[in-house]
Amino acid sequence: MSSGTSQRTWVTIPRPQPAARIRLVCLPHAGAGASAFFPWGAALQPAGIEVRSVQYPGRENRLAEACIDDAGAMVKALADAWPEISGGGRCALYGHSMGSLLGFELAEELAKRGGPNQPVHLFLSGHNPPHVASRLPLLHTLPDGEFLPAVAKHYGNLPAELIADRELAALISPILRADFKLVDEYHWQGTGPTATPLTILGGTNDPWTTETELAEWSRHTRGKFQARMFPGDHFFHQQNRAAVLALVQQEIAAL
Numbered sequence: 001m002s003s004g005t006s007q008r009t010w011v012t013i014p015r016p017q018p019a020a021r022i023r024l025v026c027l028p029h030a031g032a033g034a035s036a037f038f039p040w041g042a043a044l045q046p047a048g049i050e051v052r053s054v055q056y057p058g059r060e061n062r063l064a065e066a067c068i069d070d071a072g073a074m075v076k077a078l079a080d081a082w083p084e085i086s087g088g089g090r091c092a093l094y095g096h097s098m099g100s101l102l103g104f105e106l107a108e109e110l111a112k113r114g115g116p117n118q119p120v121h122l123f124l125s126g127h128n129p130p131h132v133a134s135r136l137p138l139l140h141t142l143p144d145g146e147f148l149p150a151v152a153k154h155y156g157n158l159p160a161e162l163i164a165d166r167e168l169a170a171l172i173s174p175i176l177r178a179d180f181k182l183v184d185e186y187h188w189q190g191t192g193p194t195a196t197p198l199t200i201l202g203g204t205n206d207p208w209t210t211e212t213e214l215a216e217w218s219r220h221t222r223g224k225f226q227a228r229m230f231p232g233d234h235f236f237h238q239q240n241r242a243a244v245l246a247l248v249q250q251e252i253a254a255l
Contacts, residue, residue: 043245
């Protein structure tokens, strides 16, 4: 297929590279689907990095499926589907915001299960470490008339036209509500640090994280650790995509 979309459900590959040196599995933020990382495929292709973007149930080409609103259930489903998601080759993992939380837990779950093809590097962005108290607003319990306006107010990434359109609002609300419930009700189990190298990324103007808090991720790895800040808000990885991808490419080249 010219779009590079996998015929399997859990992953979309914007630029397939059968001979890729390494694969980068990407986990989107709340409300987003696999298309959030489509531009990364072309950008990283020259470096021999194949982007494999995870498609959560309930959105885009999985719209007919029920959303998963529990972190434990989502991580188990991702781990069960890992052979498909990773493609069976050497891979690194990138997650943003909710995807960061899921990526961290997925790596731990895969380590518990053992076996080949463990992620060789974790890139986690836009989310505080699990032992740091969250400053995210509790939104998923708001009534329908207040929910989307509150998301737009706090995150600034929902156009007014979408909120005003009843059909679009009815389409996106269940996805966002499920994802925010997943994040709001997540409880860290306090497992030990991973041996996997960890790169943390944050936005200098992100209202939900700080550089000091992000540095606390160092407690969660015995491997190489670094934290890097980029200009921008919670969606700095989109606003400064070139700089973020340059760091990802640099770290992967050193593996």
